[in-house]
Amino acid sequence: MKELIIGGRRFTNRFFLGTGKFASTDVFRQVLAASETQLVTAALTRVHEDDAEHDDILRVIDRSQVEIMLNTSGARNADEAVRIARIGEAAGFKWIKLEIHPDARYLLPDPVETLKATEQIAKQGLVVLPYINADPVLARRLEEAGAAAVMPLGSPIGSNKGIRTRDMIEIIVEQSHVPVIVDAGIGLPSHAAEAIELGADAVLVNTAVAAAADPVRMAEAFKLAVRAAELGIQADPPAPRSTASASSPIDLFDIFQ
Amino acid sequence: MFPKLKFTKEQILAYYAKVTPEMVSGSLTRYRHGFFDLLNLLSPAASKEEFRSVLREASTLARRRYYGKTVSIFAPLYISNTCVNSCRYCDFNIHHHAKRKTLTLDEIGLECAAIRKHGIDSLLIVAGEDPKHITVDFLCEVGERLKEQFSCLSLEVAPQSEEDYQKLFAAGFESLICFQETYEQDLYKYLHPAGPKSVYEHRVWTQLRAGRAGFRTLGVAFLLGLAPWRVEAASLGAHALYLMKECYQSRVQFAFPRITPVSGGFIPEYPVSESDLEQMMLAFRIVFPECGMTVSTRESPAFRDAIVQSAADNMSAGSRVTPGGYAISANRDVSQFTLNDSRDPKEIYQAIRCNHQEVVFKNWDKRI
Numbered sequence: 001m002k003e004l005i006i007g008g009r010r011f012t013n014r015f016f017l018g019t020g021k022f023a024s025t026d027v028f029r030q031v032l033a034a035s036e037t038q039l040v041t042a043a044l045t046r047v048h049e050d051d052a053e054h055d056d057i058l059r060v061i062d063r064s065q066v067e068i069m070l071n072t073s074g075a076r077n078a079d080e081a082v083r084i085a086r087i088g089e090a091a092g093f094k095w096i097k098l099e100i101h102p103d104a105r106y107l108l109p110d111p112v113e114t115l116k117a118t119e120q121i122a123k124q125g126l127v128v129l130p131y132i133n134a135d136p137v138l139a140r141r142l143e144e145a146g147a148a149a150v151m152p153l154g155s156p157i158g159s160n161k162g163i164r165t166r167d168m169i170e171i172i173v174e175q176s177h178v179p180v181i182v183d184a185g186i187g188l189p190s191h192a193a194e195a196i197e198l199g200a201d202a203v204l205v206n207t208a209v210a211a212a213a214d215p216v217r218m219a220e221a222f223k224l225a226v227r228a229a230e231l232g233i234q235a236d237p238p239a240p241r242s243t244a245s246a247s248s249p250i251d252l253f254d255i256f257q
Numbered sequence: 258m259f260p261k262l263k264f265t266k267e268q269i270l271a272y273y274a275k276v277t278p279e280m281v282s283g284s285l286t287r288y289r290h291g292f293f294d295l296l297n298l299l300s301p302a303a304s305k306e307e308f309r310s311v312l313r314e315a316s317t318l319a320r321r322r323y324y325g326k327t328v329s330i331f332a333p334l335y336i337s338n339t340c341v342n343s344c345r346y347c348d349f350n351i352h353h354h355a356k357r358k359t360l361t362l363d364e365i366g367l368e369c370a371a372i373r374k375h376g377i378d379s380l381l382i383v384a385g386e387d388p389k390h391i392t393v394d395f396l397c398e399v400g401e402r403l404k405e406q407f408s409c410l411s412l413e414v415a416p417q418s419e420e421d422y423q424k425l426f427a428a429g430f431e432s433l434i435c436f437q438e439t440y441e442q443d444l445y446k447y448l449h450p451a452g453p454k455s456v457y458e459h460r461v462w463t464q465l466r467a468g469r470a471g472f473r474t475l476g477v478a479f480l481l482g483l484a485p486w487r488v489e490a491a492s493l494g495a496h497a498l499y500l501m502k503e504c505y506q507s508r509v510q511f512a513f514p515r516i517t518p519v520s521g522g523f524i525p526e527y528p529v530s531e532s533d534l535e536q537m538m539l540a541f542r543i544v545f546p547e548c549g550m551t552v553s554t555r556e557s558p559a560f561r562d563a564i565v566q567s568a569a570d571n572m573s574a575g576s577r578v579t580p581g582g583y584a585i586s587a588n589r590d591v592s593q594f595t596l597n598d599s600r601d602p603k604e605i606y607q608a609i610r611c612n613h614q615e616v617v618f619k620n621w622d623k624r625i
Contacts, residue, residue: 021325023613045408045622076506080625087624104473104508105501105547158322211321255292255495257263 018206122146160187340385434476468504482525
């Protein structure tokens with residue numbers, strides 16, 4: 001597999017971690033150690049930069065070992081996201097995970113606003129990694145706009161449904177000149193391995209670890225799964241595997257007059 | 258019933274009566290839920306003892322998947338208890354002779370300082386309906402002053418026009434809650450005989466107007482005890498689904514306020530038991546996993562501590578429901594209702610942490 005370099009920084013571990021939803025900073029500290037991750041993402045909306053009273057998850061991170069990318073979650077349009085990036089930059093954060101989801105139910109990313117914001121944030125000289133639907137054309141446009149990597153979703157955030165956008169991710173991997181990080185929807189270590197086997201450069205996981213009954217063990221499981229998939233690719237498997245997936249019907253009645 | 262819902266109260270009741278244990282099980286295992294799943298889980302069939310632990314388990318999982326092991330904390334700030342309405346169940350009622358108070362901006366500042374001391378960063382501004390004193394301009398002034406101090410400002414005041422909601426949003430308010438009290442139109446008219454609140458239609462579209470004006474969170478609720486809760490809950494679910502369709506950029510939030518004793522002596526005709534309340538909160542969490550859910554200070558510490566693990570994602574801490582109650586001490590003034598959880602914020606944070614959950618104060622940044 002190709003060496004993973006994003007924003008000039010080399011990563012030997014392809015498992016990245018989100019910092020939300022953990023029960024305590026202490027649990028997060030242990031998860032961080034078990035994951036051996038080199039990149040985490042945290043929401044500006046959760047950073048207490050001027051307040052020592054709060055139990056700040058970012059305080060346990062050794063920034064010489066682990067890069068922090070600030071995410072723009074909560075932003076509903078490009079303007080809000082760009083403002084978050086500026087506030088983050090002023091607080092010393094150079095890496096921005098751009099997520100703009102106006103849709104409060106599925107938290108699906110807005111491609112138009114994401115493209116606008118990527119252009120502006122990249123121009124400021126920040127390392128910007130946009131979270132997108134698995135849209136190959138959009139991924140190309142973002143690359144042209146200066147994205148340091150693209151982060152297509154496997155399925156909606158927090159859904160734990162795994163890689164439902166398989167075919168599109170394959171196309172993005174095929175076409176992309178920047179690293180592809182599968183973000184969102186990864187619920188099991190096997191899903192993470194599947195993403196790497198599809199050719200993704202890395203995965204980002206949060207809910208599946210944070211909401212597990214034993215987050216520390218789950219972090220280790222993901223680390224091992226990602227590493228196993230990477231080794232498997234390096235070992236050059238004899239044939240590609242195939243999986244089938246079934247989708248369940250949705251019954252929403254029209255209940256309104 | 259919620260006006261857009263195409264079913265009558267009789268049809269909803271007939272549906273509830275026909276729900277079988279198999280239908281309840283079916284709704285529990287579905288991945289995405291619709292209106293009829295909500296009815297199945299609210300039904301008498303689902304209230305059987307054998308379902309309670311299964312409901313709790315499904316709800317806990319849904320809660321954990323969307324909110325992780327976190328509990329958001331806010332505090333209500335009553336800025337006024339003057340009111341021109343005559344709601345039969347409320348002690349702010351115009352006919353209820355008690356000392357009334359509207360805080361000045363400086364007094365609000367004192368109250369906020371007392372609230373901030375506990376680390377609380379989300380504030381709910383509450384006031385009675387009083388067009389003379391609680392004007393949109395006054396509320397905007399309050400917002401402008403407080404948005405520097407709190408990362409989230411919510412409103413629980415009289416319904417406003419869409420234009421006024423735009424002003425309030427610009428002034429720093431981003432979240433709103435408005436209890437419909439009852440979705441039954443005849444009962445609504447009986448309970449609110451006079452004052453601006455007597456207009457059902459104006460109240461029921463409050464969230465829609467706020468959503469169109471940009472509000473990020475739209476709170477919906479009915480007052481538990483005024484009418485049969487299963488019928489009201491069906492309307493509440495329909496209201497939420499309607500808002501999710503019409504205001505897709507906003508998040509719907511539920512509250513389940515039970516009527517507690519008031520000094521006016523109102524006796525609820527259809528009291529809701531703690532077990533009914535739990536069933537309702539579990540059912541809504543399963544069907545609406547992504548929506549917010551608040552547990553009221555009207556409930557006991559034990560109930561609150563349990564339900565923030567299985568269903569609710571946010572709660573208030575150290576609430577005072579009298580204007581001036583945090584710092585100015587106005588014990589003789591009228592409060593809106595009786596609290597059952599009188600713990601101070603530290604005790605509540607401690608209880609949350611004992612249950613292996615994180616206390617979240619901040620979910621937004623005021624500079625954005």
